[in-house]
Amino acid sequence: MGARSGDASSSPESPDPGEPLGDGLVSLTQHCFGPSGHLAQAAAHYRPRAGQQAMAQAVAQTLQDGAALVVEAGTGVGKTFAYLVPLLLSGQRALVSTGTKALQDQLFDRDLPAVVAALKLPVRVALLKGRNNYLCLHRLQAAPGVLAATDDATWRDLAVVQRWATATASGDLEEVADAARNPNLRPWVSSTADNCLGGKCPVFADCHLQKARREALAADVVVINHHLFFADQAVRESGMAELLPSVQAVVFDEAHQLNEVGVAFLGLQWGSAAVTDLARDLLAAGHTHARGLAPWNDLCNALDSAARQLRLAWPHDATGRMGWSQPEPDGVRPGAFAAALADVQAAAQLAAGAAQLLAETEPDLARMAERAEAMARTAGLLAQPTPADHVRWAEVGHHLRLHQAPLDIAQHLGPMVSASAGHKAWVFTSATLGMGEDMRWFTEPCGLVGATTLKVPSPFDYARQALMVLPSWPKPTEGGHEERVADLVAQAAAVLGGRTLVLTSTTRAMQDISQRLKDHPLMRGLQLLTQGQGSRAALLKEFRQAGEGAATGAASDDLRGAVLVATASFREGIDIPGRALQLVVIDRIGFPPPNDPIVAARSQRIEAAGGRAFASYFLPEAAVVLKQGSGRLIRSESDRGVLVLCDSRLTTMPYGRQLLAALPPMARTQDLGTLDRALQRLLEIEKAPKGLE
Numbered sequence: 069m070g071a072r073s074g075d076a077s078s079s080p081e082s083p084d085p086g087e088p089l090g091d092g093l094v095s096l097t098q099h100c101f102g103p104s105g106h107l108a109q110a111a112a113h114y115r116p117r118a119g120q121q122a123m124a125q126a127v128a129q130t131l132q133d134g135a136a137l138v139v140e141a142g143t144g145v146g147k148t149f150a151y152l153v154p155l156l157l158s159g160q161r162a163l164v165s166t167g168t169k170a171l172q173d174q175l176f177d178r179d180l181p182a183v184v185a186a187l188k189l190p191v192r193v194a195l196l197k198g199r200n201n202y203l204c205l206h207r208l209q210a211a212p213g214v215l216a217a218t219d220d221a222t223w224r225d226l227a228v229v230q231r232w233a234t235a236t237a238s239g240d241l242e243e244v245a246d247a248a249r250n251p252n253l254r255p256w257v258s259s260t261a262d263n264c265l266g267g268k269c270p271v272f273a274d275c276h277l278q279k280a281r282r283e284a285l286a287a288d289v290v291v292i293n294h295h296l297f298f299a300d301q302a303v304r305e306s307g308m309a310e311l312l313p314s315v316q317a318v319v320f321d322e323a324h325q326l327n328e329v330g331v332a333f334l335g336l337q338w339g340s341a342a343v344t345d346l347a348r349d350l351l352a353a354g355h356t357h358a359r360g361l362a363p364w365n366d367l368c369n370a371l372d373s374a375a376r377q378l379r380l381a382w383p384h385d386a387t388g389r390m391g392w393s394q395p396e397p398d399g400v401r402p403g404a405f406a407a408a409l410a411d412v413q414a415a416a417q418l419a420a421g422a423a424q425l426l427a428e429t430e431p432d433l434a435r436m437a438e439r440a441e442a443m444a445r446t447a448g449l450l451a452q453p454t455p456a457d458h459v460r461w462a463e464v465g466h467h468l469r470l471h472q473a474p475l476d477i478a479q480h481l482g483p484m485v486s487a488s489a490g491h492k493a494w495v496f497t498s499a500t501l502g503m504g505e506d507m508r509w510f511t512e513p514c515g516l517v518g519a520t521t522l523k524v525p526s527p528f529d530y531a532r533q534a535l536m537v538l539p540s541w542p543k544p545t546e547g548g549h550e551e552r553v554a555d556l557v558a559q560a561a562a563v564l565g566g567r568t569l570v571l572t573s574t575t576r577a578m579q580d581i582s583q584r585l586k587d588h589p590l591m592r593g594l595q596l597l598t599q600g601q602g603s604r605a606a607l608l609k610e611f612r613q614a615g616e617g618a619a620t621g622a623a624s625d626d627l628r629g630a631v632l633v634a635t636a637s638f639r640e641g642i643d644i645p646g647r648a649l650q651l652v653v654i655d656r657i658g659f660p661p662p663n664d665p666i667v668a669a670r671s672q673r674i675e676a677a678g679g680r681a682f683a684s685y686f687l688p689e690a691a692v693v694l695k696q697g698s699g700r701l702i703r704s705e706s707d708r709g710v711l712v713l714c715d716s717r718l719t720t721m722p723y724g725r726q727l728l729a730a731l732p733p734m735a736r737t738q739d740l741g742t743l744d745r746a747l748q749r750l751l752e753i754e755k756a757p758k759g760l761e
């Protein structure tokens with residue numbers, strides 16, 4: 069992990085964070101958010117909001133008590149300031165974790181500096197990134213030798229990184245992003261937990277990663293992301309292991325992602341590529357540091373051969389995801405899988421033994437010995453039965469990947485939170501934490517059932533700002549659904565001049581709808597953007613620019629209004645306020661795929677305990693997905709827009725009505741004529757900013 073750090077100085081008007089915590093923090097927080105508080109003094113446009121104040125006070129109380137708080141704060145509440153202000157006022161050393169690196173940057177570069185400036189507090193802040201974001205000086209030294217036979221472009225990129233390496237202060241590879249993104253080069257300019265030499269590294273004193281970690285350890289508030297939090301918990305690769313015990317408060321923003329991120333990191337992903345990677349690295353290290361001192365070729369051939377056998381436990385044309393009922397995964401030839409695992413274990417043990425003999429004199433070989441030992445242990449573990457509350461599966465393709473995952477993070481996070489009761493505060497917040505008042509969708513899998521919960525509704529006037537359209541169509545499972553959706557989108561987008569986001573439940577539906585729109589006569593003059601045709605950031609930028617151009621009438625051939633068709637990853641983290649996005653169309657209810665191994669195992673566990681998987685798992689999951697997608701529409705108090713939910717089960721099935729109840733209270737209609745009128749109304753919105761019906 070690495071860090072950027074920042075500072076701010078105090079002034080005579082600053083609140084005093086050095087005072088011991090008492091009820092004072094709650095009243096100080098209250099004052100800060102008041103009409104004459106620090107936020108009002110710092111920003112002329114600041115307006116006190118009841119929801120934001122309620123959340124800030126709850127956070128202050130939690131910090132005071134060293135307790136756990138779960139807050140669902142609807143869009144527009146201002147949750148970031150609601151936790152940052154009491155956190156900084158408290159003077160507590162804190163970790164703030166966000167869902168993604170992009171949000172991490174936004175928090176560090178925009179929100180934190182704004183709060184620090186408003187409060188005028190002397191706070192040292194740092195941003196921690198994953199280790200692969202930082203230049204590894206040790207691997208860079210080895211790169212020219214290892215890349216000897218590579219292509220010209222990689223040599224050119226290496227030269228760029230080498231030149232930059234002599235001048236950079238931070239070692240953040242983002243500074244030479246274009247060159248460092250080269251996939252041939254990347255493994256040789258950054259480190260992994262597997263190949264980092266740590267304290268035995270010959271350039272340890274100059275290591276950018278270590279320097280950045282030291283800065284983070286000295287900071288008062290450290291911004292991380294959930295991946296980093298769990299990656300470190302999972303592999304104990306330092307950084308967080310030192311940092312977590314030293315903080316008094318931990319805040320998870322975008323907390324709805326916590327369980328799935330944790331499950332991915334606390335599980336095990338391993339396969340034939342890991343074995344061949346070890347063989348490749350061992351051969352390079354052996355020949356570089358101990359040529360002739362061990363039979364490196366034989367040792368590495370044995371690893372490669374075992375990796376091949378592991379894949380060949382399945383027929384060569386087998387492909388896709390395989391379940392893993394005991395004792396072996398589905399589809400393997402009887403006995404072949406266990407034999408291949410035993411071969412990997414034996415080859416890894418031999419490799420570890422050879423590397424260990426030379427480990428004293430060469431840190432690279434010491435690390436190789438550790439990696440080979442870990443691999444032998446993993447192969448041994450996968451030969452054992454699946455642990456309770458875990459699930460296993462295999463992904464078979466050119467390579468083989470084996471997965472073992474816990475069903476949730478309750479056993480991991482729950483004890484961590486309860487063990488620190490009274491002396492460490494935990495705040496979990498998001499705009500979407502389930503469908504009911506109790507937020508069990510979030511608290512149960514995270515082991516937080518005893519935590520205090522608070523639900524702060526959005527301050528937006530949805531009934532006036534938005535219209536929800538529920539077409540009376542056949543069920544989406546009946547034929548022709550994508551055609552109907554594409555037709556509706558083309559007609560509506562033609563009226564609006566684009567400014568339309570279509571969110572689909574599957575990649576296949578996305579491609580189908582996108583293809584139909586491409587061929588649709590009403591789409592002439594509009595730009596069609598589809599997820600995958602560029603980076604997410606580039607697509608969103610194009611969509612926003614096109615939407616703004618269309619809304620102001622400035623659209624030219626180069627800047628036509630756009631329709632963006634996307635799937636799951638565009639349901640969150642998109643914030644396009646104003647007229648650039650005024651229509652969101654969702655193709656169907658997004659239930660979790662029942663044949664996914666984790667979904668199936670979770671359902672079985674609920675049913676085995678006497679529960680109903682549909683009611684307590686599938687439905688809340690679908691509600692979260694629907695809330696997230698719908699949440700893209702109204703992003704500010706002046707936004708107006710239309711949401712079209714193309715799944716008639718929402719009105720015809722009892723569970724559909726439960727899902728609708730979880731959404732903001734928009735005006736509703738099933739009449740497509742009303743949709744037309746609402747779209748026309750949006751075009752006149754500047755002149756008549758009233759309701760949409």
Ligand code: SF4
Pocket residue numbers: 203204205206207259263264265266267269270271272275276277278
């Ligand atoms: S300690 Fe050495 S091997 Fe590890 S990241 Fe730093 S320079 Fe690279």
